Amino acid sequence: MRIVENRKELHAYLAQARADKKQIGFVPTMGALHKGHVSLVTRSATENDECVVSVFVNPTQFNDKNDLSSYPRTLEQDCALLEAAGCTLVFAPSEEEMYPEVDTRVFDLGPVAQVMEGARRPGHFNGVAQVVSKLFELVTPTNAYFGEKDFQQVAIIREMTKQLKFDVNIISCAIVRETDGLALSSRNTRLTAEQRHKAPVIAATLNESLQLKETKSVQEVIDFVISTLNNVDEMEVEYYEIVDGISMQPIKAWSDSTYCVGCITVYCGKVRLIDNITYTRD
Ligand code: PAF
Numbered sequence: 046m047r048i049v050e051n052r053k054e055l056h057a058y059l060a061q062a063r064a065d066k067k068q069i070g071f072v073p074t075m076g077a078l079h080k081g082h083v084s085l086v087t088r089s090a091t092e093n094d095e096c097v098v099s100v101f102v103n104p105t106q107f108n109d110k111n112d113l114s115s116y117p118r119t120l121e122q123d124c125a126l127l128e129a130a131g132c133t134l135v136f137a138p139s140e141e142e143m144y145p146e147v148d149t150r151v152f153d154l155g156p157v158a159q160v161m162e163g164a165r166r167p168g169h170f171n172g173v174a175q176v177v178s179k180l181f182e183l184v185t186p187t188n189a190y191f192g193e194k195d196f197q198q199v200a201i202i203r204e205m206t207k208q209l210k211f212d213v214n215i216i217s218c219a220i221v222r223e224t225d226g227l228a229l230s231s232r233n234t235r236l237t238a239e240q241r242h243k244a245p246v247i248a249a250t251l252n253e254s255l256q257l258k259e260t261k262s263v264q265e266v267i268d269f270v271i272s273t274l275n276n277v278d279e280m281e282v283e284y285y286e287i288v289d290g291i292s293m294q295p296i297k298a299w300s301d302s303t304y305c306v307g308c309i310t311v312y313c314g315k316v317r318l319i320d321n322i323t324y325t326r327d
Contacts, residue, residue: 046128048135055136055183059097063185067094071186071213072132073177076100077117081221081229083130085190088218090131097184098127099136101143106172117231136184148175152208157200157293161286161308162319173198174205181211189213194220194228196308196321200293220320222248228320235316239279244313246277251307251322258324263287263296266307274311283310283317290323303327 049055062069070093072085078100090096100123107113120137127135152174157163163170181189191199199217206215221229226248227241236244250273257266271282286295290304299305305324310317 046124046132046135048124048137050137050139051142052138052183055134058134059095059184062095068188069093069095069097069184069186071180071184071189072096072098073180073189073191074098074100074123075102075116075231076123077119077231078123078126079221079229079231079233081192081194083126084221085192085218086127086130086132088216089188089190090133093188095134096132097134097136097186098132099138099180099184101136101138101176101180103143103172103176104140105144105148105175106169108166108168117234136180143176143179148179150175150178152205154201154204154208157197157204160197160288160293160295161284162197162310163201165283165310170198170201173201177202178205178209178211181206181209181213186213188216190216190218192220193217193321194230194319196290196306197293200291226252228318230318232316232318236313240313240316243277243279244318246280247274247309247311247313247318247320248322250274251309251320254307255322255324258299263298263305270307270309274309279314281312283312285309287324290326299325 070089072089074082086098102116104113152171158170203215225245227245250270254266254270267285270285274280274282287305287307288295289302290306296302304326306321308321310319
């Protein structure tokens with residue numbers, strides 16, 4: 046596995062790979078890797094000749110500067126995991142390398158960006174679109190892999206890819222969970238032992254709500270999820286929305302969409318956790 050820190054070396058490596066007609070798989074990450082990332086890398090390594098992984102904590106997508114400075118940076122550990130998972134090239138640029146000039150681009154990503162995370166984290170998805178579009182330009186992957194835990198992010202990437210006409214397949218991969226159901230996230234390490242013990246209630250409640258779908262309205266299911274979780278000490282739901290899985294727009298009735306997905310953000314103490322569940326998919 047090669048580790049490169051600048052565009053020039055990345056370009057040289059990939060030029061050779063392209064000349065050798067190799068198919069390039071790409072997994073963008075911000076490091077602090079866990080089994081969820083590893084599953085993306087394993088899939089990318091299996092489905093492509095080259096498996097490129099970027100490790101870059103992107104400042105433009107953080108709307109909270111404390112969150113940016115406290116974000117874990119564990120490159121050495123990450124590289125060990127990446128090598129074991131079949132990654133062939135790690136791109137770990139500095140901030141200056143990624144942004145030699147300030148990126149002033151403002152994306153108009155339309156309705157998919159205006160709800161849920163987009164409505165609550167101003168600038169976040171614009172920053173994601175900035176960095177992922179730069180990375181796509183540099184890596185020119187055939188296939189790019191994203192985790193479905195960040196469900197809305199996948200829709201954002203698809204929209205940006207369409208608008209900028211990148212010739213890349215966006216492949217979304219199922220959430221990886223701990224054995225007790227908690228969705229894997231770099232943020233889980235910030236939970237206290239007690240909070241970690243309680244956190245699986247999020248996935249358990251979403252699962253329980255699947256059964257209610259047969260007899261309850263969309264609003265009743267939303268109310269059930271919010272009230273169940275808000276009754277757990279230290280938990281506070283920021284939002285629970287049931288949306289169309291493509292447009293991200295909230296639905297009012299189950300018949301409004303053939304792909305109904307519930308997306309949740311919950312504070313567990315000070316830690317903001319997200320998860321989602323699919324109710325229907327044709
Ligand atoms: O999901 C993430 O880790 C980040 O948003 C991404 C896609 C690597 C862009 O910085």
